[in-house]
Amino acid sequence: MATTYTIPVGPVHVGLKEPVTAWLELDGERIVSARVRPGAIHRGIEFMARERNPIQVIYLSERICGICSFSHVLCFIRAIEDLASLSVPVRAQYIRTLVLELERIHSHLLWAGVACYTIGFDSAFHLGMQMRERVMDVLELLSGNRVNYGVATFGGVRWDVTPELAKAVRETIRYYRREFAPFREIVMEDPVAQARMRNVGVLTRDDAVRYSATGPTARASGLRVDIRQSSPYEAYADIPVEPIVPQDYFDTARGDVLDRFAVRVLEVYQALDIMEKVLDGLPEGPFLAEPNLNKVLASLKKAEGTGWGIIEAPRGDDTHIVRLKGGEDNVCWWKVRAPTYANAVSWPVMFQGNELADAPLIINSIDPCISCMERMMVTDGSNAGIVTKEDLLKRCRQKTFDLKAGKFPGGFNGFKGETKR
Amino acid sequence: MITRILPQLWRQFCSRVVTNIFPAAHMPPSLTEALSDPSSPPNPPVPVGGRFRGRLHYDRSKCIGCRLCVKVCPANATDYQAAEKKIVIHNDRCCFCAQCTEICPVKCLTMSETYMISSYARKETIVTDSGPLSAEPKA
Numbered sequence A: 001m002a003t004t005y006t007i008p009v010g011p012v013h014v015g016l017k018e019p020v021t022a023w024l025e026l027d028g029e030r031i032v033s034a035r036v037r038p039g040a041i042h043r044g045i046e047f048m049a050r051e052r053n054p055i056q057v058i059y060l061s062e063r064i065c066g067i068c069s070f071s072h073v074l075c076f077i078r079a080i081e082d083l084a085s086l087s088v089p090v091r092a093q094y095i096r097t098l099v100l101e102l103e104r105i106h107s108h109l110l111w112a113g114v115a116c117y118t119i120g121f122d123s124a125f126h127l128g129m130q131m132r133e134r135v136m137d138v139l140e141l142l143s144g145n146r147v148n149y150g151v152a153t154f155g156g157v158r159w160d161v162t163p164e165l166a167k168a169v170r171e172t173i174r175y176y177r178r179e180f181a182p183f184r185e186i187v188m189e190d191p192v193a194q195a196r197m198r199n200v201g202v203l204t205r206d207d208a209v210r211y212s213a214t215g216p217t218a219r220a221s222g223l224r225v226d227i228r229q230s231s232p233y234e235a236y237a238d239i240p241v242e243p244i245v246p247q248d249y250f251d252t253a254r255g256d257v258l259d260r261f262a263v264r265v266l267e268v269y270q271a272l273d274i275m276e277k278v279l280d281g282l283p284e285g286p287f288l289a290e291p292n293l294n295k296v297l298a299s300l301k302k303a304e305g306t307g308w309g310i311i312e313a314p315r316g317d318d319t320h321i322v323r324l325k326g327g328e329d330n331v332c333w334w335k336v337r338a339p340t341y342a343n344a345v346s347w348p349v350m351f352q353g354n355e356l357a358d359a360p361l362i363i364n365s366i367d368p369c370i371s372c373m374e375r376m377m378v379t380d381g382s383n384a385g386i387v388t389k390e391d392l393l394k395r396c397r398q399k400t401f402d403l404k405a406g407k408f409p410g411g412f413n414g415f416k417g418e419t420k421r
Numbered sequence B: 001m002i003t004r005i006l007p008q009l010w011r012q013f014c015s016r017v018v019t020n021i022f023p024a025a026h027m028p029p030s031l032t033e034a035l036s037d038p039s040s041p042p043n044p045p046v047p048v049g050g051r052f053r054g055r056l057h058y059d060r061s062k063c064i065g066c067r068l069c070v071k072v073c074p075a076n077a078t079d080y081q082a083a084e085k086k087i088v089i090h091n092d093r094c095c096f097c098a099q100c101t102e103i104c105p106v107k108c109l110t111m112s113e114t115y116m117i118s119s120y121a122r123k124e125t126i127v128t129d130s131g132p133l134s135a136e137p138k139a
């Protein structure tokens, strides 16, 4: 007799930060196979972009992701700059690189903290969150905002790096060099944390290639992939970046959650080095090619073509493709491929043979961003029809009335007698 | 790893608080009463500064009604009033990107430092005129 049974983890689950469902087939506590079903948080951002001009879409793209907001903005802006052949001053390229690396630190620290929280190591979680405050403060100093910075614009950046700001960034670099080591040691040398993360959620090198993993997920499996090295953009052309892979630092790349942790921790140190080089080499000059927004808008209205932007976001490769039509104000179409989309495909492989209790850790180990990933919905068309906002409101009210009157949808008739007061 | 975490714990114990201080040390029995009690003012929020972007400040008399701010607003927060050739700003929609302040040719839009903008009445979140710039009270 078959002894497997299926349980869902998600879409709403204490261990998950964003809604995604993993249907796990279990034999006892062991996961035999898994099926991942996204689809709970599609927002239709591309559709909204078609009613907006490129300048407005900058701020829309910022809201694709709350953590790597600058990566998406920059990716979109680079796509537009690609199609309209706009040039960017060198100083602006350096500032963009600086913000990208600050964002990488902020994203990796957040992830490291949350990973500790997922394994129940709350003191390390608080330590991680406390350290993250520092980079958030610098980002606020730079842009006036803690998350959606609004720093980049077509042909440059909107705010300069002043000498005081450069000083604050340098101080932050010193702070992390000093303070980050204890956090790393507390987690990575802790026997319990090691037991929870070692050989859990393994993605072998071959599987990482087969399922096109990107970013830290791929690097933790031993693949030397990093767009900052293979196709440098902005200031990475001047600042060489070596992909961080575990086999260079430890004996071998196992591709488990601890390796993913190590890769991200080491990338924080790498980001500190890059930031230092950016500040050392920050060239003088303008930071915005064309400060007159009207001229920018007019030139984008004339522009026609398809542009690409591909960058290394903290979670992996982020790709934006944009099309503008000559003579039209608004974006014609826009395609976003967030890194989670590539990494989520490997989930079922990672789940195999692990225990149910590790499922949230495995899901979180690729640093998923489900709302960035869900870019389209497919229906079979059998219930085709348009529901307006008014309809939805009416249906919602009707449902409340029905529930109040004791009519439950789906054949469920309430708790007979016992819990009714 | 007790040897690693103990010094950290000790430092946490002695160092200053990291986050912003709560308005009150304990939840008072009545929040509204406690807030309006002049004898024990709540802990003030941390000051903002630098490039902080808060509620929009709109100098209506300077506005020339060119509608450029409406054109770049990503959140459709600026509303053009054709009759008066002026705008109003719906702060509940504004995403504080400051794009309108950059494009405005007469610079009658600026970002203030006010951030306590939630309100029970939707009308209170609409900026129609905040007067000339110097009259702006700091939050």
Ligand code: SF4
Pocket: B056, B072, B073, B074, B075, B076, B077, B078, B089, B093, B094, B095, B096, B097, B098, B099, B100, B101
């Ligand atoms: S700050 Fe941005 S969102 Fe707010 S009104 Fe100005 S352009 Fe619109």
Ligand code: SF4
Pocket: B062, B063, B064, B065, B066, B067, B068, B069, B070, B086, B087, B103, B104, B105, B106, B107, B108, B109
């Ligand atoms: S851009 Fe300035 S002048 Fe033009 S309508 Fe807006 S607020 Fe008025």
